[in-house]
Amino acid sequence: MAMKIRTLRRHVNESFKSLGRNGWMTFASVSAVTVSLVLVGLFLMVMFNLNKIAGDIESDVEVRVYLDQSITQAQQDALEQDLKEVKNVQSVQFQSKKQGLNSLMKSLGNDKKSFADLQKENPLPNAFILKTKKPEQTIHVANQVRDLPNVTDVRYGKGTVEKLFHFIRIARNVGIVLIIGLLFTSVFLIANTIKLTIVARRREIEIMKLVGATNAFVRWPYFIEGLVMGILGSVIPVVLVMVVYRFAYYGLGGNLQQMFIRLIPYHTMTTNLSLLLVGIGAIIGVWGSMSSVRKFLKV
Amino acid sequence: MEDVILMQNVWKAYPNGVMALNGIDLSVKQGEFVYIVGPSGAGKSTFIKMIFRELKPTRGKIFINNKNIANLRERQVPYFRRKIGVVFQDFRLLPKLTVYENVAFALEVIEEHPRTIKKRVMEVLDLVGLKHKMRSFPDQLSGGEQQRVSIARSICNRPPVLIADEPTGNLDPETSWQIMDVFKRINEQGTTIVMATHNRDIVNKIRHRVIALEGGMIVRDQQEGDYGYED
Numbered sequence: 001m002a003m004k005i006r007t008l009r010r011h012v013n014e015s016f017k018s019l020g021r022n023g024w025m026t027f028a029s030v031s032a033v034t035v036s037l038v039l040v041g042l043f044l045m046v047m048f049n050l051n052k053i054a055g056d057i058e059s060d061v062e063v064r065v066y067l068d069q070s071i072t073q074a075q076q077d078a079l080e081q082d083l084k085e086v087k088n089v090q091s092v093q094f095q096s097k098k099q100g101l102n103s104l105m106k107s108l109g110n111d112k113k114s115f116a117d118l119q120k121e122n123p124l125p126n127a128f129i130l131k132t133k134k135p136e137q138t139i140h141v142a143n144q145v146r147d148l149p150n151v152t153d154v155r156y157g158k159g160t161v162e163k164l165f166h167f168i169r170i171a172r173n174v175g176i177v178l179i180i181g182l183l184f185t186s187v188f189l190i191a192n193t194i195k196l197t198i199v200a201r202r203r204e205i206e207i208m209k210l211v212g213a214t215n216a217f218v219r220w221p222y223f224i225e226g227l228v229m230g231i232l233g234s235v236i237p238v239v240l241v242m243v244v245y246r247f248a249y250y251g252l253g254g255n256l257q258q259m260f261i262r263l264i265p266y267h268t269m270t271t272n273l274s275l276l277l278v279g280i281g282a283i284i285g286v287w288g289s290m291s292s293v294r295k296f297l298k299v
Numbered sequence: 300m301e302d303v304i305l306m307q308n309v310w311k312a313y314p315n316g317v318m319a320l321n322g323i324d325l326s327v328k329q330g331e332f333v334y335i336v337g338p339s340g341a342g343k344s345t346f347i348k349m350i351f352r353e354l355k356p357t358r359g360k361i362f363i364n365n366k367n368i369a370n371l372r373e374r375q376v377p378y379f380r381r382k383i384g385v386v387f388q389d390f391r392l393l394p395k396l397t398v399y400e401n402v403a404f405a406l407e408v409i410e411e412h413p414r415t416i417k418k419r420v421m422e423v424l425d426l427v428g429l430k431h432k433m434r435s436f437p438d439q440l441s442g443g444e445q446q447r448v449s450i451a452r453s454i455c456n457r458p459p460v461l462i463a464d465e466p467t468g469n470l471d472p473e474t475s476w477q478i479m480d481v482f483k484r485i486n487e488q489g490t491t492i493v494m495a496t497h498n499r500d501i502v503n504k505i506r507h508r509v510i511a512l513e514g515g516m517i518v519r520d521q522q523e524g525d526y527g528y529e530d
């Protein structure tokens with residue numbers, strides 16, 4: 001049952017009229033949504049990246065086994081043999097110090113200038129790259145190969161990620177509590193604004209129901225009002241997220257890359273986060289307004 | 300003749316336990332004019348509210364145009380109400396709308412076509428004799444005129460049944476006769492009218508069927524009846 005254009009136009013008219021009539025309340029509600037969504041936006045920006053980084057590291061099945069600089073070829077061959085026999089090791093590959101530096105520079109992309117002097121005196125040792133079948137096996141493999149002769153150091157992702165996960169968990173819990181509080185405040189404020197407009201139009205609603213207007217018909221203008229307030233409230237947060245992430249990604253991203261950390265690409269992040277913020281805004285608005293309307297529509 | 304309104308053993312208990320209607324049996328034919336009389340608290344308003352489904356009966360069946368509205372689904376209530384015109388003692392007009400807009404409003408919110416709205420509004424304003432005041436606002440009208448606007452609004456969707464709860468309750472005797480004149484014209488067009496009233500003079504002079512309620516029961520049902528009791 002499609003709504004007639006003329007009816008839709010009426011509902012939109014009605015809702016904008018009352019948004020204007022309650023200007024200050026509208027402004028307060030929109031501001032509340034804005035504040036909440038700014039915080040949600042910044043929080044999610046950080047959390048998404050931390051999750052991605054943790055995920056990157058966690059899905060890493062590599063264990064790097066660095067070799068003593070003074071190792072002989074025979075010792076190295078023997079070590080390779082030993083490594084291949086360790087449980088859960090899928091593959092063993094030798095990486096010379098030169099290859100190591102090359103692949104490092106490649107992963108850094110356009111920032112290789114800052115590493116130019118490394119090429120003169122390569123600090124990387126020769127290494128074996130072990131691969132396990134599953135990420136969670138790296139920790140076990142690392143522990144087993146650490147004590148083999150001529151091994152100076154063993155590196156794998158899982159260890160660092162444990163601490164990171166711990167941090168993410170705490171940050172997430174604190175953030176979620178804070179944000180849920182803010183979101184509920186916004187819902188409440190919108191509900192209140194809509195309640196005012198409903199009270200002002202009590203008579204009108206009463207007569208509408210008397211002459212046989214459907215509940216849906218009565219509800220529409222308030223639905224639109226809530227939706228508009230929610231979406232208006234998401235405008236500033238969306239812009240802010242775009243600006244902030246531009247600085248974060250293009251300003252900070254390079255430095256982070258030197259620490260082998262890759263952030264979520266600018267466009268992926270801003271597109272998804274913007275949609276999410278507008279969506280949350282819309283839900284807050286509609287939820288707030290519908291919770292107010294429900295009480296008034298009973299008979 | 301068709302039963303427009305048929306009540307079978309209708310009871311109504313309010314949530315606080317007050318028994319407002321106690322076993323009402325009644326049939327109203329198409330085109331009838333019925334007065335509902337009785338002392339204060341007899342259940343007249345409750346009876347009226349039952350007919351347009353503002354209240355559900357606690358027990359019993361209420362057929363309006365052969366449809367039992369006692370078990371009408373909530374979703375269908377609005378569509379049902381479009382077939383019943385309602386008039387109240389206190390007019391219930393929207394103060395910020397003109398006479399024309401007040402009547403048109405009732406058709407707009409049930410999504411009538413704009414052309415139909417224009418035509419119908421002019422027709423009913425003509426019928427109640429207020430075409431010349433269509434641009435006035437309610438507070439620029441006398442009580443009787445306001446009530447005529449409210450009647451115009453109640454019949455603009457051509458309902459087969461018009462119910463009125465003390466429509467002359469707020470009006471002086473003179474104006475009340477005007478209202479009755481309007482009702483007469485509407486009734487002559489075939490609309491069934493049920494009117495709860497305390498107005499002895501009107502009931503005694505303009506004779507119609509009288510149903511007297513007392514303590515939520517029908518104590519008298521008389522064609523061409525009189526008011527019949529002392530207030």
Ligand SMILES: Nc1ncnc2c1ncn2[C@@H]1O[C@H](COP(=O)(O)OP(=O)(O)OP(=O)(O)O)[C@@H](O)[C@H]1O
Nearest residue numbers: 313315317318319338339340341342343344345346
């Ligand atoms: N909403 C309600 N809740 C509880 N009791 C009610 C309610 N409305 C009416 N009553 C009671 O139901 C009985 C019938 O009331 P009703 O309003 O139908 O009488 P009435 O005949 O219209 O009276 P009046 O002539 O004064 O308008 C009364 O005892 C009244 O107190």
Ligand SMILES: [Mg+2]
Nearest residue numbers: 343344345464
């Ligand atoms: Mg009454």
